[in-house]
């Protein structure tokens with residue numbers, strides 16, 4: 001409860017997201033030094049047993065929760081999949097960091113190195129990225145990180161001119177498809193039409209090229225990305241098909257990139273042939289080669305943006321559509337009040353929607369789209385949880401599971417509960433210091449010197465626009481993460 005009170009009383013942490021955001025009375029020196037609990041077990045046997053717990057017997061959330069209870073600590077050593085005993089050289093040993101305070105060390109670029117640790121010690125083959133190592137896999141000390149990060153932020157800045165119109169016109173098509181499916185009694189999840197909408201809107205916004213210039217890309221681009229993403233992350237992800245098939249078929253070896261090489265080449269050629277302006281920007285203003293520019297655009301578009309929204313939006317729309325507490329009515333009232341006086345929906349008006357924004361933040365808190373974050377210790381250092389200090393050795397891989405971190409009871413009241421108003425008002429906005437979905441606090445500033453998501457603000461604003469647009473169209477929507485049904489059109 002102490003830090004929760006502090007959350008309301010302390011000023012925001014610095015944008016560089018260093019540990020100085022910690023309340024002074026709990027600085028590491030005043031906490032007891034404790035030897036780090038947990039172990040890696042016997043070679044092969046320990047990683048295998050932890051892998052089976054993680055994917056099969058417990059699932060990721062229970063895996064971390066049971067170990068927090070067992071060790072009476074939110075910092076401990078354990079293994080995390082993938083562990084391919086016969087393929088590749090992946091080290092499953094990690095230091096788990098599962099409270100807000102210890103997790104914050106992942107943002108301190110003086111302490112940690114982010115080379116090749118996007119999804120853990122395992123990095124998919126560079127064949128998935130045309131042989132280029134995209135910026136997200138680079139540490140801040142690599143000069144190429146600054147070039148690729150600044151390039152991504154510049155594309156975003158330029159895209160803001162068309163972002164809103166592309167989003168709204170693609171949402172028109174999305175809702176037309178949903179309404180037509182309903183009137184034709186076609187039982188189809190809304191997720192695929194949503195992915196098509198997100199792909200078309202993001203491609204037009206980030207590359208400056210409408211997918212309609214190539215019918216093949218417009219129809220199939222998002223499907224190619226689905227396969228491309230799945231092949232990369234499947235060894236690290238619990239899918240839910242019956243065991244032992246999942247373990248044997250999906251988690252035992254890394255999948256090769258040639259399976260999707262033809263599709264990737266089509267997307268590459270699409271950018272190469274049509275996105276001249278954005279390619280010139282990468283080459284001339286950021287010093288990237290043409291090949292690096294195109295592969296980085298494809299990574300940001302396909303993995304960061306399309307992948308991120310594909311996970312996040314169904315959880316947001318599903319949460320709102322499934323609500324039975326009167327939240328929809330409150331959202332509808334706020335949206336129509338703000339947009340009602342002829343001002344319409346845009347970045348400025350959506351920013352005035354306190355409840356819509358809070359619902360978006362609360363969804364990101366409870367269902368962070370990128371659940372695991374990793375970083376490697378540059379040197380030996382001492383890491384601090386709320387209760388104790390532990391020694392970390394140079395080279396150890398820190399791993400935070402956001403789903404638990406964002407339910408830290410010392411920060412968030414009733415942490416397991418979805419509270420739509422949690423981030424409203426002064427106290428609520430101070431909690432944004434501890435909202436970490438973007439690999440940094442929501443009050444932080446993405447830059448070349450950190451690894452925070454370049455689109456930290458654009459993601460939340462876009463999600464707010466989608467919610468607001470939904471309540472301008474419809475009075476209410478029913479459904480869940482897989483299916484939605486607009487119930488009544490706005491008059």
Ligand code: HEM
Nearest residue numbers: 135136152304305308309312369370438439451453454455
């Ligand atoms: C819902 C959508 C999104 C989510 C959930 C998301 C999440 C994240 C996260 C968690 C990271 C940090 C990864 C790590 O190093 O551990 C990240 C990095 C990044 N994101 Fe996003 N992102 C989203 C959308 C976007 C979009 C639209 C862009 C477009 C420019 C973008 C560009 C980037 C870039 C360039 C990085 C790498 C930052 C660096 O290397 O310093 N993201 N994103």
